[in-house]
Amino acid sequence: MPRKRNFAALLRWWRAQRGLSQLALAQRARISQRHLSFLELGRAHPSRDMVEQIANALDVPLRQHNALLVAAGFAPEWRETDLAAPELAAVNSALDYVLAQQEPYPAVVVDRHWNLLRANKGAGRLVEFLVGPLSADAKVNLADALIAPDILKPYLANWREVVRYFLHSVEADAAADGAEETAALLARLRSYDGVSQAMANAPPAADAPVLPMHFRKGETSLKLFTTIATLGTAQDITLQELRIESFFPMGRETAEILRSWARTNHSAKH
Numbered sequence: 001m002p003r004k005r006n007f008a009a010l011l012r013w014w015r016a017q018r019g020l021s022q023l024a025l026a027q028r029a030r031i032s033q034r035h036l037s038f039l040e041l042g043r044a045h046p047s048r049d050m051v052e053q054i055a056n057a058l059d060v061p062l063r064q065h066n067a068l069l070v071a072a073g074f075a076p077e078w079r080e081t082d083l084a085a086p087e088l089a090a091v092n093s094a095l096d097y098v099l100a101q102q103e104p105y106p107a108v109v110v111d112r113h114w115n116l117l118r119a120n121k122g123a124g125r126l127v128e129f130l131v132g133p134l135s136a137d138a139k140v141n142l143a144d145a146l147i148a149p150d151i152l153k154p155y156l157a158n159w160r161e162v163v164r165y166f167l168h169s170v171e172a173d174a175a176a177d178g179a180e181e182t183a184a185l186l187a188r189l190r191s192y193d194g195v196s197q198a199m200a201n202a203p204p205a206a207d208a209p210v211l212p213m214h215f216r217k218g219e220t221s222l223k224l225f226t227t228i229a230t231l232g233t234a235q236d237i238t239l240q241e242l243r244i245e246s247f248f249p250m251g252r253e254t255a256e257i258l259r260s261w262a263r264t265n266h267s268a269k270h
Contacts, residue, residue: 007051007072008042014058014068015040017178028057048074061177062237080237083117091231091239098229102246104262105255106224112177112241113185114143123247125261130155130217142245143170143185149193157214157221160198165211167199212250222257223250 015025022040026033030053038044039054046054051072055065066076081088099107099120106123110116116139119127127134131151134140145151146166153159170189174182189195212223224247234240249255 005067005071006042007046007068008040010068010071011054012040014060014064014178017175018058020058025054025057029053046072048072052077062234062240064178066237078235078237081239083238083242088236088239095242095244098244098246104258105249106247106258108142108245110142110243110245111238112173112179112243113181114141116140116142117242121265122258122262125258125265126215126222126247129220129261130215143189147189147192147195152215153194155215155217157216158212160194160201161203161211162213163195163198164201164203167195208250210250213247220257222254224248224254225250 015022018025020028022036023033026036029036031050035044039046039050048069051069051074055068060068062078063080066078069076083092095109095118099109099118102120102122104122104125106126107120108116108123109118124134143166146156147153147163156162167186167189170182170186174186190199210225212225215222215224227246227248229244229246231239231242234242249258
């Protein structure tokens with residue numbers, strides 16, 4: 001994203017990011033190509049409604065929608081609410097419900113940059129088995145934990161394959177949101193040992209419908225695949241950037257291990 005945050009520069013950058021010609025964007029935004037050209041050159045100043053039309057046509061996330069408004073001299077439209085705020089109580093209840101329903105299998109809530117916000121007990125048991133218990137106030141970034149050489153990598157038998165797919169998803173995020181923070185995350189992840197080699201190697205032929213994360217520690221082998229859910233119709237930046245990642249066993253053996261951990265944990269408390 002351009003460091004010079006004027007509207008014309010941002011508009012040109014976003015159009016290039018979306019791979020659109022001036023004509024294609026003008027048609028999407030329902031304006032003339034001539035007017036769009038004047039906006040990109042800084043020869044015309046957009047109204048607030050025009051910024052809204054263009055932001056919607058470019059399908060920019062809410063955070064970047066605000067940035068376009070501010071660059072054009074208008075107040076931001078979309079708010080960013082702390083997840084703990086009372087007005088998000090219904091959403092918090094829904095998140096807790098989803099995490100609880102996933103038991104005894106792991107599930108986590110993360111933000112746009114994979115910072116851990118919440119986890120269920122199943123996730124806690126998996127992490128404790130692999131790397132030991134975390135302190136209650138530990139700051140965890142799941143992307144770093146997955147790709148750094150000294151956290152989960154020693155226990156991830158198919159680390160190269162998993163990293164390849166995960167990095168592609170972060171690359172897509174960086175292209176979609178254009179945020180400096182996402183670009184910085186991507187650069188940091190690419191800098192870790194072994195990542196460039198993993199990305200250069202061709203992926204092996206698929207022998208399963210989804211790629212599992214194959215954890216192995218001692219005699220214990222766990223194969224898990226994940227699903228990622230987002231909140232629909234989010235009208236708050238915090239909520240639009242939330243992700244719920246749920247882990248499911250790929251086979252009866254993994255399922256039984258996860259269930260046995262839950263039973264053992266339950267018995268220890270009674």
